Every structure is written in structure tokens, then in C-alpha cells.
């Protein structure tokens with residue numbers, strides 16, 4: 001089982017991750033290549049912006065009509081012979097699927113790529129019931145062999161190199177070592193074929209569920225989603241309530257953007273429509289089709305006017321790729337099913353990850369996520385909202401002592417800021433008192449709780465680092481002889497420009 | 509003579525008086541009368557960004573009270589400008605009176621380079637600055653205010669200045685206000701990459717429109733003794 005994502009472990013794991021130069025090199029390489037491709041493909045598509053706006057509108061409509069659309073979806077799925085189960089939380093969803101496995105005497109379940117089943121920790125539950133579970137998406141297969149969780153919602157093994165995979169296959173599958181991706185794929189493919197043919201249950205997620213037609217739509221690149229939904233006798237699709245869209249025609253907009261933003265493809269290799277059970281005369285398709293519609297905290301998001309926007313998410317993974325924090329610490333350090341910016345805004349609401357409130361603070365609010373998001377989710381705004389809710393005590397965060405002290409210090413500073421003349425007097429005093437300890441206008445040590453700063457940077461001296469602006473008539477501002485360069489001498493820090501000084505005085 | 513108000517913000521008032529002075533000098537040379545807002549210290553962003561809404565509201569109230577709504581407000585900071593223009597509506601949503609005051613001044617609030625290039629329509633202020641310069645486009649300026657070309661146009665018009673590009677310049681420097689002390693290891697990892705790219709560009713001066721980034725990158729550069737100085741854009745434009 002997964003550890004609860006507490007603040008304490010986030011600090012420890014992210015610290016370990018930034019220190020792991022090997023991991024950082026792999027991440028930066030893989031994510032960088034990925035993004036380049038996304039940029040090329042998106043740049044060559046003039047209607048991109050327009051399609052994003054259209055997609056956003058559809059999501060807005062769907063989420064505002066959610067109860068009605070889910071009901072319509074249920075009716076239309078049932079009309080096609082599927083059975084629909086509404087799961088309030090992860091445990092209900094898990095139990096339903098495990099029961100299904102038991103009733104059908106399932107020995108082997110194959111899985112298509114699905115973050116919702118990661119969220120409910122289905123593999124663990126099925127294995128507990130004696131059912132073998134095999135992930136069939138290549139990336140998922142790799143992390144499963146390693147006993148890990150996916151580190152990215154689209155590219156689960158992004159933290160690994162092809163050499164890592166070669167070694168893994170050599171160890172676990174007794175395959176001769178290679179680092180050639182095509183050869184590695186052949187190895188996995190041979191193993192997975194056997195599993196597909198032997199499986200008595202297929203489990204998938206859903207990228208979209210069309211209310212109007214009762215169709216489950218799966219977007220993928222390996223064909224494993226298609227095999228998982230057409231070969232086994234019993235098929236289960238697990239979807240969050242937010243996956244429903246009104247009309248089949250809406251898909252045209254999503255198809256234009258999803259591949260481009262997620263993987264830099266114009267269109268994914270496969271777009272599968274699962275339309276009910278096998279009908280008389282059909283050669284493939286399941287005898288039983290079950291659709292598990294998962295809430296698990298999503299209605300809570302829906303009820304929050306700021307947070308509800310998070311339900312528009314397509315799980316394209318683009319916000320992870322551009323996030324400077326994700327790119328430094330990788331997915332595992334987050335400790336949540338969904339890492340990166342989207343994970344930080346939804347995890348606190350997902351029932352079993354209710355402890356993830358600290359993640360909203362682990363962002364510089366740089367806005368890169370908001371800029372790339374194909375449905376324009378204002379992630380920084382939601383992060384700010386969650387920070388406020390955490391401060392109000394709506395979301396509990398167990399801060400480690402150091403971080404807690406920073407917050408107390410910030411509160412105190414903010415109160416001082418409300419008294420400008422006092423603040424100015426204090427800065428002047430600090431400037432005089434600390435000047436003997438400064439070197440060219442910088443301090444290299446700060447006391448707790450702000451010592452985190454001086455671990456890797458110097459801190460400017462109160463009252464100015466010594467860079468002065470010369471008045472119009474006096475000496476020109478010259479680069480190189482003031483400021484932070486090694487040539488910037490102590491004198492630079494103490495040099496006073498009489499005119500600038502006067503200006504300052506005049507306004508105090 | 510046209511008049512504007514200058515709100516320097518907490519970082520300029522505490523650590524970088526030269527930035528406010530430079531703005532004053534540059535705008536003064538363009539014939540504007542500059543009135544400093546001295547009765548407020550901080551826009552409240554630091555507090556707001558940490559979820560401290562009560563403290564942030566107090567600071568916003570103080571600032572809104574100190575502003576003359578009839579005159580433009582110019583700030584030497586993209587992120588404070590974004591705070592007032594973009595985030596005040598969220599911060600003050602429960603305070604109709606303050607929200608209304610914020611609404612009233614919103615169209616009059618400008619980041620320094622934005623005011624020069626978009627309001628005054630000036631890109632050449634007659635400055636001279638002898639250095640090789642790299643420009644760091646700060647996050648809020650770029651992605652909240654969409655001010656991207658103005659600062660570059662201003663820099664290109666400076667005599668003696670040679671502009672260098674550096675890789676991934678639009679990536680965040682890792683400051684993020686309290687983020688830098690709360691998650692110092694992540695912040696430092698971001699800073700490290702920023703510094704490596706700036707220094708690979710061969711620049712001797714790093715320029716930005718945000719003092720937060722300059723404090724952060726400047727502190728990192730100083731620690732590493734790389735011989736690269738940091739300057740607010742206004743300081744460069746004040747050079748003669």
C-alpha cells in the first residue's frame with residue numbers, strides 16, 4: 001500500500017531526489033525531448049488555440065451538467081448491455097471489482113493504462129484476492145516489474161533510461177541485455193501477448209465517456225487498450241465522474257489537442273470506442289462490461305467554486321512536463337497518485353490522499369502549467385486558494401518544524417510591513433548592525449528560520465547591496481565596479497552618492 | 509507636467525533602494541513628476557502567496573488607501589503589479605469596498621517597462637550602459653502580465669550594451685517568495701540551473717524587472733563569485 005503523502009516524507013523524498021544527479025539527468029533529458037516535440041507539433045497547428053477554447057467550453061458545459069449527463073450515460077451504457085456502478089470512494093470501487101473477479105473465477109487480469117485504477121490501488125486489492133494482474137502499457141509494465149508506481153501520468157517510466165529497462169528485463173524476464181528500444185519492445189510484446197490470450201478479465205480507464213451514445217473512449221498508442229477491451233470475457237472500465245462529455249461530436253475537438261499536448265502527436269495511434277457487450281454474431285468484445293464511475297472526493301471539488309475547474313483536466317500530463325519543480329524532483333517524491341501541478345491541486349480532495357495539503361505550497365506559482373494546459377486550468381490560482389484553505393484549517397497540513405517556523409516568521413514580517421515607518425527604521429538599524437558582517441553588500445548567513453536561504457545563496461544587506469544609482473550629473477553607472485562581482489570591493493558597498501542619498505532622505 | 513505615483517514595494521524599500529531611485533530618475537528625465545507612495549510598504553503578495561489572507565488584506569487596504577486613484581501607479585516589479593491587477597480581485601472578494609477601490613485603480617497600475625513602452629511609447633530613453641547583458645524574463649511579468657518584448661526593446665536601445673540570450677530564459681529562477689526558504693533544496697536546484705545558463709551566455713550583468721528574482725539570482729551569483737552583477741532594468745536605463 002502507498003504511504004499517506006505527508007509533508008514530512010515529501011521533504012525527505014524531494015531532498016533525496018534533487019541530490020540524485022542521475023535521476024535529474026534522465027528526467028531533464030526525457031522531459032526536454034518530449035516538450036520539444038510538443039512545441040513542434042503544436043506550433044505547426046494554427047487552430048490550436050481555437051481548439052483549446054472549444055475543448056474548455058465543452059468541459060465547462062459537462063461539469064455544469066454533471067448529474068444529468070451521468071444519468072444519461074448510465075442509461076445508454078445499460079441499453080448496450082453494460083452494467084454501471086457508482087463508487088463513492090476508492091474502497092467501494094475496489095471491492096466491486098474484486099467481487100467481480102471472484103464471481104467470474106478470474107485468475108489473470110490484464111490492464112490498460114489507467115490512472116483511476118492507480119488512484120484506487122486496484123492491483124494490490126486484486127492480488128490480495130489471488131488474482132494475477134499484468135499491466136500491458138509498456139511503461140506501466142516496466143514500473144510494475146520494478147515494484148514501483150508510475151512517476152508520470154502519461155509516461156510512467158520517465159524516471160528510467162533504456163539501460164535501466166535493459167537491465168530490468170535481463171533480471172526479471174531473463175532476456176539478453178540490450179538497450180535498443182525496439183528490441184526491448186519486442187521482448188515485452190512477446191510476454192504480453194501470452195497474457196492477453198490467457199486473461200479472463202480486462203481492466204481499463206477512460207479518457208472520455210460519451211453520454212449521448214454510452215461509449216467509453218480510450219486514447220492510446222500501443223494497441224494494448226484495444227486488446228484489453230476485446231479479448232477477455234469480462235471487461236471493467238474505471239472512470240472519474242468528470243470524464244463524461246455530452247456528445248460524440250465533442251470528441252473532434254479533444255482529439256485535435258490531446259495527442260498534441262500530451263505526446264506531441266497529431267493524433268494518437270489508437271482511438272478506441274467501447275460500445276457495450278459482444279452482440280450476437282460478433283467475433284470479439286466482452287461477455288460482461290462493467291463501468292465503475294468513481295467519485296472519491298470529486299463532488300467535494302465540484303462544490304468548491306474555485307477548485308471545480310480542476311475537474312476539466314484531461315490528464316494530458318503537459319503541466320508536469322513544464323513544471324520546474326516536477327522536473328527537479330520527479331514524480332515519486334510527491335508521494336501521490338497524481339504528481340506535478342495537477343496532482344498538487346486534486347490530491348487534497350481525493351479521499352485517501354487527504355493529507356497532501358502541503359503540496360499546494362511546493363510551487364513557485366511560475367504559471368508555466370497554466371500556460372500549457374489545453375483546457376486552460378488556472379492552476380496557480382487554485383494553488384493559492386488551497387494555501388488559503390490550509391491556513392484556515394480546512395485542509396490539515398502537518399508542517400515539519402522548520403517550515404512551520406518560516407510561516408510564523410512570515411506572519412510576523414507581514415504585520416511589520418503594515419507599519420511603513422517602523423519598517424524603514426528597522427531596516428536602517430539592521431543595515432548598520434549587520435554591515436560589519438557583510439561582504440560587498442551581501443550576508444552569507446541568516447538565522448533560523450530563514451537559514452534555508454543561505455544554504456545556497458547570499459542575502460542582500462538591509463538598506464542596499466551598495467549598487468547606487470548616480471544622479472543625472474554625477475558619475476555614470478558603470479558596470480563591473482559595483483555589486484556582486486568579485487571585483488566589487490568593500491568600497492563599493494560603502495560608496496555613497498550624495499544626491500541619491502538626498503533623494504532617499506527627502507522621501508522619508 | 510504629467511504626474512505619476514511610484515510604489516517601490518517591500519523589496520526595494522528594504523534591500524534595493526537603487527531600483528526605486530532609478531525609476532524616479534528615468535521617468536523624471538522623460539519629463540514626468542514622480543510622487544513616491546511612502547505610506548504603504550508592501551502590496552501583500554508575500555503574505556497572500558502563503559495563504560495569509562488576513563495579513564495580506566491589511567497590507568492591501570493600506571496601499572489602496574495611499575494611492576491617488578486619479579494618477580497612474582508605476583511599480584519596479586512585475587509580480588507586485590500582477591498582485592494588484594490580477595490577484596487583488598481574489599484576495600478582496602469578501603470586501604466589496606476594498607474590491608471596488610482595487611477595481612478603480614486597476615487600469616492605472618503599470619509595471620515600469622510596461623509604462624515606458626506601452627503608455628509613454630518610448631523604447632529609447634537615451635541611456636548608456638557598458639556591459640554584456642542577459643535578461644531574465646520574470647514569471648509574473650511574462651505569464652500574468654504578458655509583458656515580453658518591451659524590456660528587450662528598451663535594452664536594445666541602450667548604448668554600449670550588448671545583449672546575450674541564454675537557454676530556457678523563461679524558466680522560473682526558483683524564488684517563489686517563501687518557497688525559497690520553505691523548500692530551499694528545490695529552490696536551490698532551480699537556481700543552480702538558471703545560474704549555469706546565465707553564466708554560459710558570457711553575460712557580465714543580469715537584468716530583470718523583478719527584485720525578487722534579482723535578490724535570488726544575485727544572491728546565488730554572489731555566493732559563487734562568478735563576477736556577474738545583477739541590475740534592475742531601471743538601473744540600466746538610468747545609466748548615462
Ligand code: SF4
Pocket residue numbers: 312313314315316317318319320342369372373374375376377
Ligand atoms: S491540468 Fe491541464 S495540463 Fe495538467 S494534466 Fe490536466 S489537462 Fe493536462
